[in-house]
Amino acid sequence: MARILIIEDEQDLAGLVDYNLRAAGFETDTANTGAGGLARARAHPPDLVLLDLMLPDVAGGEVLRMLKSDPEMKKAAVVIVSAKGQEADRIQGLELGADDYVVKPFSVRELLLRVKAVLRRADAEEGPAAVLAAGDISLDTSRHQVRVKGEEVILTALEFRLLRTLLERSDRVQTREVLLSDVWGIQAEIHTRTVDTHIKRLREKLGPAGDIIETVRGVGYKLSPP
Amino acid sequence: MARILIIEDEQDLAGLVDYNLRAAGFETDTANTGAGGLARARAHPPDLVLLDLMLPDVAGGEVLRMLKSDPEMKKAAVVIVSAKGQEADRIQGLELGADDYVVKPFSVRELLLRVKAVLRRADAEEGPAAVLAAGDISLDTSRHQVRVKGEEVILTALEFRLLRTLLERSDRVQTREVLLSDVWGIQAEIHTRTVDTHIKRLREKLGPAGDIIETVRGVGYKLSPP
DNA sequence: GCGCTCGGGACATCCATGTGACATCCATGC
């Protein structure tokens, strides 16, 4: 079973997470500072790092950067844990190469789901098929690459995530709330044009193939392969 | 819509929460003691339990343990409600298998968001099979898609909700008032042709299959499968 | 400083929806 490194300064929370991950059959390791976490990671490269962005010593973002710059530790998937409201962190984390994030306070079930999902993806990538496809679009999760009719299309981290979410749930309608929650990590009602704007950008970049992202008026969006 | 059981000893708070959950379209049930709550849960297994940890009789944690140990009630998601600062409760609650946690005083909005998020997650975990059918008509909730003899029929959001409501209550007559309340969310007497108009549009779009929507003169409408 | 990304306000646009008027149907009483 997979090795998970928890870098978190709140002892209570770290203990809780540790307990539950072990109960779910993972091997765990914990550190309560950024420096300590990096040391642990070097000593025993984990499969996944649970990283709190608010650490007493180093900034979480810095830890993430270090992790990703070391060829040995680079393979580890990273799930960001951040306090509610710090949305800038979230974006930044994703741009730096985090694989997912959960917002505090989170439920254990949610955390486990996300951890398992990330590990599953990481697993699948090692195999031959880490490619999601629909119509003319193919998305390679391991290379972080999208092609339309074989032509590469450059997407931002957020756009990639949005497209992947839609592809993983092909044919099922996703409400704006669900997308905000699963792609953005925000739990909120909608008053803004955020989702729409990014859907628009995605459609634009995908060109004619973007038509497979359907608007379901009054409900949300749906990707439906031909 | 989902069933929610509220176990809370403060009458005012219970009433407020109850009112708002109902307004949001949930079915609710309330109990103001732990023992009472367990009894209600046994009688009508809920989809989600809102559990106050500070109860007059049994400790909330004990209630949670009992809930989770009964195979029938185990399926219910649990959201803990507890006074601020009781960090220990939080840890304990989540370890015992609660799905989320709300700290008093909380805003109704926040509670609703969390309840919805938890239910959404629980839903996603169960199979995707959410297809209602009657005669030549089949309705797929997650895809938001309706087919008549395999042919897709495009419905608006409202028409879809109307058809789903009728399908869920096949063979039982629905008065216009009930439909207005459950499909439209309006509580009113009828002076307008609203329901009739939409029934008409639905029949039209369904073609010959639309005949299974029967008019029960003087009462309302009924969907009766052959 | 420049360029990129993202959020979200301010419109423009579109179409689903509610409504009242009228047509039609049907149960009822004679």
Added chain:
DNA sequence: GCATGGATGTCACATGGATGTCCCGAGCGC
């Protein structure tokens, strides 16, 4: 069988809400 009144079917249209689109400011890496 027939007249009658109330219930239901049908229609056209305005209106508001939902979505598409544009654009600007903020934040960040280089």
